[in-house]
Amino acid sequence: MQVRTAFLGMLVAGLLAGCDSKPEPGPCVPACAGMQCGDDGCGGSCGSCRPDELCDANSFCVCAPDCAGKECGDNGCGQTCGACPPGERCDPGGQCQPGCTPDCDARDCGDDGCGGSCGDCLDCARAPAPERCIVDRGWCEWQCCPDCTGQECGYDGCGGSCGTCAEGEQCSESGHCVEAPCCEGLECGPDPCLGRSCGTCGHAAICSPQGQCEPIEICPDLSGTYELTNYCLIEFWGDVVIEQVGCAITYTMDAVECTGRLDAQLDLEVECGGLGFPCHGKASLTTPFWIVCSPQCSFILQRHDLGAVCTSHRDPVCTAEGELCGVVVNDGGLATRCVRILPEGREPGSFCDEGAGLLCVNSLCVDHSCGAVCVDDLDCVGYPGTSCQNVLYTLEGVTGSIRSCTQVNAGETACRRTPDCAPSRVCSFRATDDDVLEVCRPPNPGGFPPGLACTQGFECETGLCLCGAALCAVGDQGFCSELCLDSLDCVQGSECGPVMVQDLGGGAHELSACVRDPDPDACGRHADCPAGRSCQVFLDADGLSLVTECQYGSGPGHDNTGEACAGPTDCFSVWCGNWGYCLGVCVSDADCPTFDTATACLTDANCELGTLCEAGLCRRVFGCTTYVFYLGDDGSGQPVYDTTNLCRPERHPCALDADCRPGEACRLDTNSTATAAVYVCDAGGPGAGQLGASCEAGADVCWTGHCLIEGEGGPGLEYCTRACVTDADCEPMDTYSCQAIRVDVRPGFVSFVPACARR
Numbered sequence: 001m002q003v004r005t006a007f008l009g010m011l012v013a014g015l016l017a018g019c020d021s022k023p024e025p026g027p028c029v030p031a032c033a034g035m036q037c038g039d040d041g042c043g044g045s046c047g048s049c050r051p052d053e054l055c056d057a058n059s060f061c062v063c064a065p066d067c068a069g070k071e072c073g074d075n076g077c078g079q080t081c082g083a084c085p086p087g088e089r090c091d092p093g094g095q096c097q098p099g100c101t102p103d104c105d106a107r108d109c110g111d112d113g114c115g116g117s118c119g120d121c122l123d124c125a126r127a128p129a130p131e132r133c134i135v136d137r138g139w140c141e142w143q144c145c146p147d148c149t150g151q152e153c154g155y156d157g158c159g160g161s162c163g164t165c166a167e168g169e170q171c172s173e174s175g176h177c178v179e180a181p182c183c184e185g186l187e188c189g190p191d192p193c194l195g196r197s198c199g200t201c202g203h204a205a206i207c208s209p210q211g212q213c214e215p216i217e218i219c220p221d222l223s224g225t226y227e228l229t230n231y232c233l234i235e236f237w238g239d240v241v242i243e244q245v246g247c248a249i250t251y252t253m254d255a256v257e258c259t260g261r262l263d264a265q266l267d268l269e270v271e272c273g274g275l276g277f278p279c280h281g282k283a284s285l286t287t288p289f290w291i292v293c294s295p296q297c298s299f300i301l302q303r304h305d306l307g308a309v310c311t312s313h314r315d316p317v318c319t320a321e322g323e324l325c326g327v328v329v330n331d332g333g334l335a336t337r338c339v340r341i342l343p344e345g346r347e348p349g350s351f352c353d354e355g356a357g358l359l360c361v362n363s364l365c366v367d368h369s370c371g372a373v374c375v376d377d378l379d380c381v382g383y384p385g386t387s388c389q390n391v392l393y394t395l396e397g398v399t400g401s402i403r404s405c406t407q408v409n410a411g412e413t414a415c416r417r418t419p420d421c422a423p424s425r426v427c428s429f430r431a432t433d434d435d436v437l438e439v440c441r442p443p444n445p446g447g448f449p450p451g452l453a454c455t456q457g458f459e460c461e462t463g464l465c466l467c468g469a470a471l472c473a474v475g476d477q478g479f480c481s482e483l484c485l486d487s488l489d490c491v492q493g494s495e496c497g498p499v500m501v502q503d504l505g506g507g508a509h510e511l512s513a514c515v516r517d518p519d520p521d522a523c524g525r526h527a528d529c530p531a532g533r534s535c536q537v538f539l540d541a542d543g544l545s546l547v548t549e550c551q552y553g554s555g556p557g558h559d560n561t562g563e564a565c566a567g568p569t570d571c572f573s574v575w576c577g578n579w580g581y582c583l584g585v586c587v588s589d590a591d592c593p594t595f596d597t598a599t600a601c602l603t604d605a606n607c608e609l610g611t612l613c614e615a616g617l618c619r620r621v622f623g624c625t626t627y628v629f630y631l632g633d634d635g636s637g638q639p640v641y642d643t644t645n646l647c648r649p650e651r652h653p654c655a656l657d658a659d660c661r662p663g664e665a666c667r668l669d670t671n672s673t674a675t676a677a678v679y680v681c682d683a684g685g686p687g688a689g690q691l692g693a694s695c696e697a698g699a700d701v702c703w704t705g706h707c708l709i710e711g712e713g714g715p716g717l718e719y720c721t722r723a724c725v726t727d728a729d730c731e732p733m734d735t736y737s738c739q740a741i742r743v744d745v746r747p748g749f750v751s752f753v754p755a756c757a758r759r
Helices: 013-017
Strands: 003-005 053-055 061-063 088-090 096-098 131-134 139-142 169-171 177-179 205-207 213-215 224-232 239-245 248-253 256-262 267-272 279-282 289-294 297-303 324-330 333-339 386-395 398-407 426-431 436-441 465-467 478-480 494-502 508-516 533-539 546-552 594-600 612-614 617-633 639-649 664-670 677-683 707-710 718-720 736-746 749-758
Touching: 248 267, 267 289, 267 736, 324 386, 333 398, 426 494, 436 508, 465 508, 546 639, 677 749, 707 749
Parallel strands: none
Antiparallel strands: 003 707, 053 061, 088 096, 131 139, 169 177, 205 213, 224 239, 224 297, 239 248, 248 256, 256 267, 267 279, 279 289, 289 297, 324 333, 386 398, 426 436, 465 478, 494 508, 533 546, 594 617, 612 617, 617 639, 664 677, 707 718, 736 749
């Protein structure tokens, strides 16, 4: 049984794109041709509009007029809310008042209050620098000019449409109506007629060259013959042979047929006919493992074949069989043998933590570092910063000395970005005589996080202070950076790019790090902008990324992040979030507010939902949190994501609903950097659905907001779940058990969390 979660890492896709976080069943093909926004027909979104725009009936973003409470003046879209009778004037609040005295003080354009003008702006006919007047403030601002030259349909470049096609036609990339459908028989991938997308697959499937969604089956190989040790009231004897296809396994015990499924983390669920209860266990590629069915029935399986003798990580004896050299227990001691590969395991030299599910490709985790069996340093050439050393290693209670590629500087595991490191370290660099290594190091005490100003490396927690694409020279002003794989790893206002760093011998080496966006209006937080302007988030012109720019703020004219709002114009950031408070971009927690109440407290139970008890008072403390946004699909049908750091109220971690206050649920979320799935206490609902309730209509019907989907989903295959620690948290236990559920947080980051799932 294949189980996935409707959470899927798209935690806040609806915040920007207005889409439901529930993934689409496989048969549904999103239809977004010629659309900028609105429903894609599969419960998802065709795109998002800016905070000051709305999605019209034709699924295009248009300016959202605002005449609420006004009888005159500008509606915010270059039109009027009405005109005053002769002899009256329109005041700044949009009300007609008797008498009139022209007023153009500090105004460059717009109405002078008496029916006259304080100045004109260029229109689109007077390109290349068209402007529009921000009437309520009298400022001239650049405006977008629609361009439909040579087009009969499609996007006009400014959020509007160049026209729609007749029934049975589609708009091509060149803006012409062509015969449709072009995606007939295709589930995903590029449209052969239009060069667009025929749809995208869910997280557990991949698009084949034939345009079909095919399940992704990436699981370790357990196949082989095992010696069975029986601890069951029903006695079973003899060896068992595990056969495996994809992630499905089968074996027979004394004519009893057992079937089950394995996942990438070696979690195993098994049903044995006639046994009367389901079984589960944690498989192993190097040691015997237990399969537990009940307190009165369990088994130990030990593979007969320990593998061939080997001497180095990529010993040809092992690689010829698609294996690697690892360590096993043999005759009461440790021995090096060829072992099966863990497909999603980490390479030698990387940080590992078996308790957190960060496993090694060869199952060899030595003191939180993935090791590699070696003879001498030549075997460690592919793992910079390591040498072949004698180390102590414990496996199944047996401790012995092995030779493994180990960090020269203890704890400095290899990395490409900070999430590759232990929680107490950051991804930084170490210069050697002839190289620059990317390694995990303790952060500089008191160092600034990425995105803040600096002049020298020690001022930054990563030790990386950049001026342009190089380390800052003494006296230069730069900003704190971090190593990256792509721009998703970088704070807004910066992007992943090449940076030159010198080794101790003066040789230059290229690293990938976050460099400042060259746009002078780019920003990471409000403090980066001139007075009166806020750091605002927009969808880039290509529709494939988010950009942050300093633009004139709204609301009170100063930062009011976290304050209540009814709409975007209430907020300095021009962004009112789904939670009813003004959102603000941030670089660190220092950019986020704290709101104290007058309520004294001893515990959170004394405080209303949304506040926590800190320092004896109920407070609403905001922290800087990374959000993941789904921006649609690229030309090949692959989903596109980007991240933005926003201030969000802090919440307490939990393992069960019982850990939270009445009215709260233990809800699935991500950590502050959107690199791992976690459970936190937050308001339950809006739905009241409990474990097992149908959530085919969406995760919002569940009290916990957590919906599981079996296979491709559909009636009876989508149901509400909850957090768990043991099977006892999943009553009735004959129907549900506590299982590891895969959560795709965002590209490159996968988590497994415990949740109640059907047996």
